[in-house]
Amino acid sequence: MGVTALGYYGFEVTDLAAWRRYATEFLGLMEVAGPAGEHRYRYDERAWRIAISEGPADDLAYAGFEVADSAGLAALLARLEAIGVSAERDAALAKTRGVTELAVCKDPTGLQIELYYGAREATEHPLVSPAGVSGFVTGEQGAGHIVLYAGDIGAARRFYMEGLGFRLSDYIDMSLGPDFTLELNFLHCNPRHHTLALAPVPAPKHLNHFMIEVARMDDVGRAYDRAPRMGISIANTLGFHPNDRMFSFYAYTPSGFEVEYGWGARTIGDDWKVVRHSVTSTWGHHRQPNSA
Numbered sequence: 001m002g003v004t005a006l007g008y009y010g011f012e013v014t015d016l017a018a019w020r021r022y023a024t025e026f027l028g029l030m031e032v033a034g035p036a037g038e039h040r041y042r043y044d045e046r047a048w049r050i051a052i053s054e055g056p057a058d059d060l061a062y063a064g065f066e067v068a069d070s071a072g073l074a075a076l077l078a079r080l081e082a083i084g085v086s087a088e089r090d091a092a093l094a095k096t097r098g099v100t101e102l103a104v105c106k107d108p109t110g111l112q113i114e115l116y117y118g119a120r121e122a123t124e125h126p127l128v129s130p131a132g133v134s135g136f137v138t139g140e141q142g143a144g145h146i147v148l149y150a151g152d153i154g155a156a157r158r159f160y161m162e163g164l165g166f167r168l169s170d171y172i173d174m175s176l177g178p179d180f181t182l183e184l185n186f187l188h189c190n191p192r193h194h195t196l197a198l199a200p201v202p203a204p205k206h207l208n209h210f211m212i213e214v215a216r217m218d219d220v221g222r223a224y225d226r227a228p229r230m231g232i233s234i235a236n237t238l239g240f241h242p243n244d245r246m247f248s249f250y251a252y253t254p255s256g257f258e259v260e261y262g263w264g265a266r267t268i269g270d271d272w273k274v275v276r277h278s279v280t281s282t283w284g285h286h287r288q289p290n291s292a
């Protein structure tokens with residue numbers, strides 16, 4: 001048994017103030033209290049989902065993947081051990097993250113991966129989106145998805161599939177020229193079509209984009225309208241993905257990487273069969289420059 005969901009993520013950013021405005025007024029996330037020097041945001045019953053701290057990376061600093069319970073964590077650590085990865089239990093970090101038990105390791109690209117169970121929920125405080133977003137799609141599908149650069153795709157697949165238990169959803173053969181095609185790997189660990197995608201490209205950063213799914217098509221449209229009003233650059237116009245069938249747009253964050261803001265993706269089950277696609281978008285998602 002592998003991980004069951006992406007639980008939380010942490011970004012290290014150069015401009016905390018720009019991110020606060022971006023996270024609350026644009027993405028519609030609710031700011032909550034966090035440890036000193038860290039801004040935290042929630043978008044469901046969980047006490048927090050996104051943590052942002054100040055630093056030079058402008059990148060994903062860590063990702064938290066969850067398991068059901070103590071036995072699930074022990075089983076996961078044994079899986080990792082079997083492929084030569086030792087994850088260290090860290091009680092102090094568990095306390096900081098507000099989870100019951102946690103172990104930490106690095107993926108083959110050096111990204112910090114945190115494995116845990118027993119996250120805190122905050123149902124006593126109703127979720128109020130400062131941008132009026134009607135709701136966010138999480139639950140058993142977890143926080144959303146992340147797309148990571150993985151120069152050594154074999155090592156990354158081994159870590160995430162054999163180690164963390166992700167299963168292949170599909171490939172997109174992304175044509176970047178007459179003689180150059182990138183094979184994007186989409187992986188799932190729950191009914192969300194992909195919680196993780198791997199781009200086989202060496203890059204100085206870990207993160208290409210992260211995705212937040214909202215409850216209604218109008219929530220996507222309203223955010224699309226907010227972007228130019230707030231001076232935020234759209235990276236990909238509205239469009240539709242052939243594999244997860246998500247209606248979405250992409251915007252540049254203050255850190256340069258992108259957020260996909262989407263609605264209406266399908267979910268998948270145990271009867272899923274791997275397929276291949278030749279395009280990343282059925283229509284739309286036209287590329288725009290970052291003018292911010």
Ligand SMILES: [Fe+2]
Nearest residue numbers: 145147211260
């Ligand atoms: Fe995406």
